[in-house]
Amino acid sequence: MIVRNNKDLDGLMRIGQICGLTLQHMLAHVEPGMTTKQLDNIGAEFLKKHNATSAPITAYNYPGWTCISINDEAAHGIPGKRVIQSGDVVNIDVSAVLEGYWGDTGASMLVPPIEPQYARLCDFTKEALYAGIQQARTDKPLNAIGKAVQAVAKKGGYRLIRQLGGHGVGRHIHEKPNVPNHFNPRARMRLKEGLVITIEPFLNLGRGHIVTDLDGWTLRTPDKSISAQYEHTVIIAGDNPILITKVEGGH
Numbered sequence: 001m002i003v004r005n006n007k008d009l010d011g012l013m014r015i016g017q018i019c020g021l022t023l024q025h026m027l028a029h030v031e032p033g034m035t036t037k038q039l040d041n042i043g044a045e046f047l048k049k050h051n052a053t054s055a056p057i058t059a060y061n062y063p064g065w066t067c068i069s070i071n072d073e074a075a076h077g078i079p080g081k082r083v084i085q086s087g088d089v090v091n092i093d094v095s096a097v098l099e100g101y102w103g104d105t106g107a108s109m110l111v112p113p114i115e116p117q118y119a120r121l122c123d124f125t126k127e128a129l130y131a132g133i134q135q136a137r138t139d140k141p142l143n144a145i146g147k148a149v150q151a152v153a154k155k156g157g158y159r160l161i162r163q164l165g166g167h168g169v170g171r172h173i174h175e176k177p178n179v180p181n182h183f184n185p186r187a188r189m190r191l192k193e194g195l196v197i198t199i200e201p202f203l204n205l206g207r208g209h210i211v212t213d214l215d216g217w218t219l220r221t222p223d224k225s226i227s228a229q230y231e232h233t234v235i236i237a238g239d240n241p242i243l244i245t246k247v248e249g250g251h
Contacts, residue, residue: 001170003194003235011101012170012196016233016244018050019103023094024250026066027109032086036068039092040079047096055095055102055173062217067093067106074161074202074210074227075219086111089118089226095173102173104198105245106231118226121203124156125228126251128201132166132181136191136199136234136241143187146180149201159208160201161227164219169233170196191236200231 003009026043044065047054056062062078069077069091070084077091084090093106108122128149135144145166153160166179180187181201206225213220221227230251235242 001168001175001196002192003170003196008101009235011099012103012233012235012244015052015096015098015101015103016105017247018047018052018098019094019096019105019233020245020247020250022046022096023092023105023107024247026092026094027107030084030090030109030111032084032111034084036070036077036079036082036084039068039084040064040066043092043094050098052096052098055097055104058097059173069093069218071226072221072224073218074204074221075164075229076217078215078217084111087113087115089228091227091229093229093231097173100171102169102171103233103245104169104173104231105233106200106229107251108228108230117205118228120156121158121205121226122228124152124158125201125203126230128152128203129199129230129232132199132201133232133234133241133243136197136236137239138193138236139190141187142177142179142189142191143184145199146187147183150182153201153203156203158203159206161204161208161210163210164200164202166198166200166231168195168197193236193238195236196233197236198231198233200229202227202229
């Protein structure tokens with residue numbers, strides 16, 4: 001989507017803030033012993049309170065209001081009976097729609113006791129996110145984002161999950177362009193003023209490969225390695241990208 005006017009900007013800001021606040025609310029309520037379905041219910045109620053609808057349900061009839069992925073689940077984990085345990089790495093992805101505008105955000109968190117290598121992974125993934133955001137500027141090549149993300153992953157000694165990346169968003173949950181998390185020399189398109197995209201690096205402790213689980217949704221690492229993901233929805237605006245999903249106290 002390209003932002004054309006103040007109506008577009010206001011609509012995106014509203015849904016972006018709802019997504020960011022929902023994510024923050026869910027992260028604050030993660031406790032050992034609760035199921036991922038109970039956590040998803042917390043997110044669902046928060047979205048409903050703000051008159052927003054789950055994007056994955058609306059777009060794909062996904063079996064949950066949010067995606068909750070634990071440990072070797074890199075993304076798209078279905079909320080269910082799985083019990084969150086002490087020491088888990090929990091990723092929550094919140095995407096929603098309100099009045100025709102769509103937003104998307106995500107973050108990983110560590111359930112105490114915290115494993116230092118997982119904390120380092122999360123720190124580098126957040127650094128990679130903001131390195132990518134720094135390149136999200138009008139007339140920059142799209143592949144500058146992935147180049148910056150890849151440099152941070154290399155610095156930390158991590159693999160990227162190249163099968164996953166960012167995407168256009170705004171009028172639907174997944175739009176063009178694809179936003180690679182690595183340097184792709186073919187992704188040379190120039191970023192247009194007003195373009196709305198997500199930036200969402202996935203850094204991994206293992207081989208950086210994922211497969212689709214038998215449930216048809218969950219993306220899991222075959223080597224059981226841990227991943228982290230952080231995501232914002234971004235509007236290209238000159239040299240100052242607008243993070244519509246960033247909220248006070250959030251990532």
